[in-house]
Amino acid sequence: MEQKTKRGRFPGVGWLSAHLSRKMLLALVALAVLSWAVMCGCFLAYLGRYAGNTYYQVLSGAQEDARQAATFLEGCDGDFRALERYLSERDLYGMVRGSGEELLYARMPEESQAGLVAASAVQVELTGGRRVELLLWVRAMQRNELSRSLQREALIGLAAFNVCVFLVVAVIMYLVLVAPIVRLRKTMRCYSEKGERPERSERQDEVGKLQNAFADLAGVLECKEKAEHQLIASISHDIKTPLTSVLGYSERLHSADLPPEKQRQYLDRVYEKALRIKSVVDEFDDYLDVGLRDTAPMRLMTAEELCRRLREEYEDELSDAGVTFQVDCQCPQEQVICNWEHMRRFLGNLIGNSFQHAETGHLELRLQCRKEEEELVLRFQDNGRGVAPALLQQIFEPLYTSDPGRKVSGLGLSICKSIIRAHGGSISAENVPAGGLLIRASLPCVKV
Structure with a gap:
């Protein structure tokens, strides 16, 4: 009751804890969500920052080239031919404007300006206080170079991402599967080496x-x-x-x-x-x-044949001993699979138990056979003194006997229990209100 109340506090916990496969499924879903979040939140952001840094690096380089070109222009005191050679050697492009926005010099590529990165304009002061404006362009990073650079960075990012995913999977697998198995192995080792009784687990998987x-x-x-x-x-x-x-x-x-x-x-x-x-x-x-069904020959037998053979086996012997023995078969056509020698021993042990413990002047025994649901029920009853209610479950235990002198070994009813269980049935005992002990044995019927 306490465990049910505890589980009821968290709806769905029982469903999750019932099977290890459900835990693994939930762990995989959580891992997929985590991977998607890391991919979007970290990996793509990492690539975006790298692309931005690359672009700003190109711009910074262009600005530095513009400052150096302005310094050169000041040094040559506005010699545009020298500036032409300077820009040509460095694969740069630019133009020079005067104070009135007139174009004094221009070096532009034959193609359109696509693929160029513009740098900030730089003011240049020449001799005599003349001021001009230098505007410089540099070629953008080539597509192949940018592609290789992004591939290299993506490879590094994916490697780090896969390492993180592997570590997460390893931790989940260890916590969900490996650690419990390791603890179970230690428990088994402690039991085998030290005899420590293993404790039951609260896990439901x-x-x-x-x-x-x-x-x-x-x-x-x-x-x-x-x-x-x-x-x-x-x-x-x-x-x-x-x-x-x-x-x-x-x-x-x-x-x-x-x-x-x-x-x-x-x-x-x-x-x-x-x-x-x-x-x-x-x-x-x-x-x-008894009790080993696979080693005992079994055959199909009707209830009528079983009761007839049991009656013929013990009727004369019990009659000579002054014992009344009745056999009542109420379902003659029902069939069971049984071993005759074991069933004969089963009834013989019940009769012997009644002889030893009935303690009555005139012993009366009755065997009734009837069908209840899908089982053939054998009800053996005597008219003895019965058994104390507290001992009804103990009488089938091996070596139990109420004889203080142990003149009997206490295996008779235990053998009966083993025989019935070997036939796939069950056995129980109860006191009859009118007096006596009733042994109820059920055997599975064969469906025709």
Whole structure:
């Protein structure tokens, strides 16, 4: 609830944080806008300033040429022939006007004045106080030279612009993608080397989901590790107790001079404890054997055939034991894909669990098969004392048993859960109001 409230303060943040691709798309759009702004605001302005500086440089050079030409004209005291040679040597053009605006000298190109840059007029004072005005032109920069100059400056500007764009892209990629992956790698390394539990991420994109998946995986591995430790401890306890008795009776048989009746009694007890050890080992074998659908042969079976075979498998044995066993199939034509040996073991474990924990004078068992939505539901019910409501979820855990003496290993219902899950279904337990425990297992139906 707190996270939802926090996201609600900023509309659109949830959409942005949900996928890494959306962040990258937004980053690319922002980068394109930034590039356009830099291009217009900086690069084009840079080229404009360079062109203006070039033009003003030409004008400054023309003004300097005009001052030098005026100095030369003063030095030669108005000798226009000398001025002609001076301008011709420097590829300059100009004219000299008198005080009355009369034209005293002119050197102009044969073509029009296009391509010339005018300089400011310069006043020249000759001998005798005579004053004239010198107006000078210089040739503008050639097109090829100007083009090469602009290309060179554009290349420098584009190189600097690309470096800036590259740095921005590198920073964005590092912040959005590389840094989270580096942190996730450090988290994985800390977990593998030091056993530090990874924390869940608040990010909603792929990197956050990957870290949360890793955190969930670490939690699952820890749970499995605890379950393995519990499994080893339970195996040790369930086998050690009868094995200790076997060793004790065997030692007495070897060391003591016992009468035949006592020897027979000890041998019977040794055989009984050996059978107990065998039953524990067999039950663990069953636990490890189920749950792998790919390795178990599956075939199509109707609900009618499944119920019939289950009834034939256990009906006579339960009848001889004085147990009432009813099978009710309400959807005979529905089909499921299942493994018969596993389903037989599933019902056998449920029956064995009822035998051990029902604690009733006359045991009554009922198996009902019906269809609910797109699932085939098997409802197994006894008339025993049921299970405490707080323990209904624990009875399917491996090695859980309510027997304080651990005469049973506590794997029966866990095997049932593994079988149903291997068939793609689910299983649950609930107490019947009239008394007894109801096990509900659902299997996916095959659509015809």
